[in-house]
Amino acid sequence: MPASAKRVLITGAAGQIGYALCPMVAAGRMLGPDQPVILHLLDIAPAAAALEGVKMELLDAAFPLLQGIVTSTDPAEACSGVDVAVMVGGFPRKAGMERKDVMGKNVSIYAAQARALEANASKDVKVLVVANPANTNALMLAEHAPSIPPENITAMTRLDHNRALAQVAERAGVPVTKVKNVIIWGNHSSTQYPDVSHGTVDGKPIREALKGSEGWLAEEFVPTVQQRGAAIIKARGLSSAMSAASSACDHVRNWLLGTAPGTWVSMGVLSDGSYGQPKGLVYSFPCTCKAGEWSIVQGLEIDAVSAEKMRATAEELAEERELALECIKEAAA
Numbered sequence: 001m002p003a004s005a006k007r008v009l010i011t012g013a014a015g016q017i018g019y020a021l022c023p024m025v026a027a028g029r030m031l032g033p034d035q036p037v038i039l040h041l042l043d044i045a046p047a048a049a050a051l052e053g054v055k056m057e058l059l060d061a062a063f064p065l066l067q068g069i070v071t072s073t074d075p076a077e078a079c080s081g082v083d084v085a086v087m088v089g090g091f092p093r094k095a096g097m098e099r100k101d102v103m104g105k106n107v108s109i110y111a112a113q114a115r116a117l118e119a120n121a122s123k124d125v126k127v128l129v130v131a132n133p134a135n136t137n138a139l140m141l142a143e144h145a146p147s148i149p150p151e152n153i154t155a156m157t158r159l160d161h162n163r164a165l166a167q168v169a170e171r172a173g174v175p176v177t178k179v180k181n182v183i184i185w186g187n188h189s190s191t192q193y194p195d196v197s198h199g200t201v202d203g204k205p206i207r208e209a210l211k212g213s214e215g216w217l218a219e220e221f222v223p224t225v226q227q228r229g230a231a232i233i234k235a236r237g238l239s240s241a242m243s244a245a246s247s248a249c250d251h252v253r254n255w256l257l258g259t260a261p262g263t264w265v266s267m268g269v270l271s272d273g274s275y276g277q278p279k280g281l282v283y284s285f286p287c288t289c290k291a292g293e294w295s296i297v298q299g300l301e302i303d304a305v306s307a308e309k310m311r312a313t314a315e316e317l318a319e320e321r322e323l324a325l326e327c328i329k330e331a332a333a
Ligand SMILES: NC(=O)c1ccc[n+]([C@@H]2O[C@H](COP(=O)([O-])OP(=O)(O)OC[C@H]3O[C@@H](n4cnc5c(N)ncnc54)[C@H](O)[C@@H]3O)[C@@H](O)[C@H]2O)c1
Pocket: 011, 012, 013, 014, 015, 016, 017, 018, 042, 043, 044, 047, 088, 089, 090, 091, 092, 109, 129, 130, 131, 132, 133, 134, 156, 157, 158, 159, 160, 188, 239, 240, 241, 244
């Protein structure tokens, strides 16, 4: 029996990540090879023509799993009946704009989209926020969509996680599938803490497998992962899009269909205070997933160096939350 189609919303669908993400979702990389999909593509009016172009190409590619395409510049229409929402759209920071002004724009975009999701999405919608500042946007979405349980709204740090896996695999000279259980702690930014303390290469602890590369692990690995986004911009003249799209598929697929036994992934989720990180922040933790529910991996030993890095990234997020809440207050006033 073929499954009935699931509706997947992609906001900012006419943008770079959208262009890479649409075909991946239509090809089954997000919801699996047997799950038909209907794409709901949202962008703003100035991008409406480009959005129609994306729709034409999706039709032309004749994806067997793609059962329909809805394009819209109206959040309520785009959110209507969606089972999964991938929030990629956002207001770009322009030269001369204060961080707070950009935050104000983003907060109002996320408030409006939260209301549309609440009113019009499927009752058990799962939301992934990709647009930056991803952690704080997810928090603002949750603030403005109180009927969606906050555990059903997550932020993407999977790209950072995948970057860390790939760096270790390259160094060890093994396929990336042999590397498991790295962790990205905290914000999706250069203060994130990519942690190899609990990871393995072919079942062996990473530090053991990379004997002789202690210097690389200590000096190069962390900044390479933290600053990979900037390196891509420098090389390509554009920010990472294909790898972001692929990681968004990985995030949602593992969330809905589960993580492999003995394996965890990094997800930005609402902190419950695990590992001493402040409750109420959307913070990246190691998570396992089963049937649409994530849980934070418990009981990992944290050394003093790691603890300090985890605290620093939390501090950054707490400050950003304050800025966002200030913007909400000002908007309401
Ligand atoms: N979490 C991550 O790992 C990660 C990785 C890469 C990029 N990003 C972020 O993803 C976002 C998108 O990146 P991109 O390269 O595709 O950018 P882009 O500028 O190419 O595309 C953004 C799209 O969003 C649209 N948009 C703007 N306001 C909107 C609104 N209110 N509603 C719907 N659509 C709207 C724009 O018209 C544009 O088409 C950025 O915020 C970027 O920083 C996150």
